[in-house]
């Protein structure tokens with residue numbers, strides 16, 4: 563299996579590279595500054611360096627959700643326009659493209675898990691740019707898989723878990739939003755799922771379309787934070803003695819968040835035979851890896 567990963571230095575990209583190396587796939591990775599996916603010649607250069615390729619995974623994205631509100635041009639350039647360039651590059655070479663997207667394409671007003679075919683209605687610039695990137699990919703290259711995920715945390719790169727670990731050491735009290743519900747997702751588990759999918763589509767087990775992957779058991783950010791600090795206590799001392807649930811309205815941010823973004827993953831489980839686990843088991847693994855570094 564020969565794989566080319568765009569965004570290979572990011573949180574997810576790092577795990578994709580590590581796991582595909584462990585599988586003996588000798589993956590090629592491309593990321594800034596050497597490879598800028600907003601430039602067609604940069605993408606071509608990455609393909610040329612990789613040689614013959616069986617599948618491409620795009621983990622590159624502009625992921626600064628709040629900054630996107632004032633940097634719409636960059637968000638759309640990376641999350642929509644560059645996806646067109648990647649789709650065209652893959653189409654010219656006949657290579658399947660596995661692309662990662664987000665729960666932010668939904669408005670969060672549903673009360674049952676979102677299905678892949680549910681209507682998108684993003685509320686912020688980041689979500690709109692990702693939703694338009696998905697639509698562009700569907701138009702430009704039919705041999706694609708879109709995998710939406712949510713609340714990503716991993717050992718590499720900034721994320722909510724690492725922020726709470728830091729704040730837990732800096733502050734006496736943590737105030738955390740308790741009226742947003744979603745499913746945390748370990749980037750290591752998502753990477754494993756994406757590699758399994760890439761191997762299957764490269765092997766002509768075709769199931770083109772849009773899917774969801776997240777770890778199991780919906781939770782609020784508040785309840786998630788309580789488990790993060792509880793599970794990290796064996797590793798270090800925290801100053802925070804109190805975690806207080808608050809409302810989203812009391813923690814204003816530039817970009818709106820979906821209040822409910824639980825993703826229904828059953829079609830991905832069935833089509834690709836992928837087994838998901840609880841985020842708590844994944845969080846234990848992440849913390850163990852983080853503190854072993």
Ligand SMILES: NC(=O)c1ccc[n+]([C@@H]2O[C@H](COP(=O)([O-])OP(=O)(O)OC[C@H]3O[C@@H](n4cnc5c(N)ncnc54)[C@H](OP(=O)(O)O)[C@@H]3O)[C@@H](O)[C@H]2O)c1
Pocket residue numbers: 568569570571572573574575592593594597598599600620621622623624625640644662663664665692710711712713714715719
């Ligand atoms: N993080 C989450 O909570 C979350 C939730 C749901 C879905 N997702 C999706 O999951 C995927 C992976 O997210 P992540 O957390 O791994 O993101 P990340 O850590 O920000 O990684 C994205 C990578 O893409 C690179 N990149 C940005 N602009 C680029 C360009 N023009 N050309 C080439 N590379 C570029 C970034 O480089 P720089 O760092 O140098 O900019 C970074 O290495 C994304 O599609 C994201 O939308 C993430």
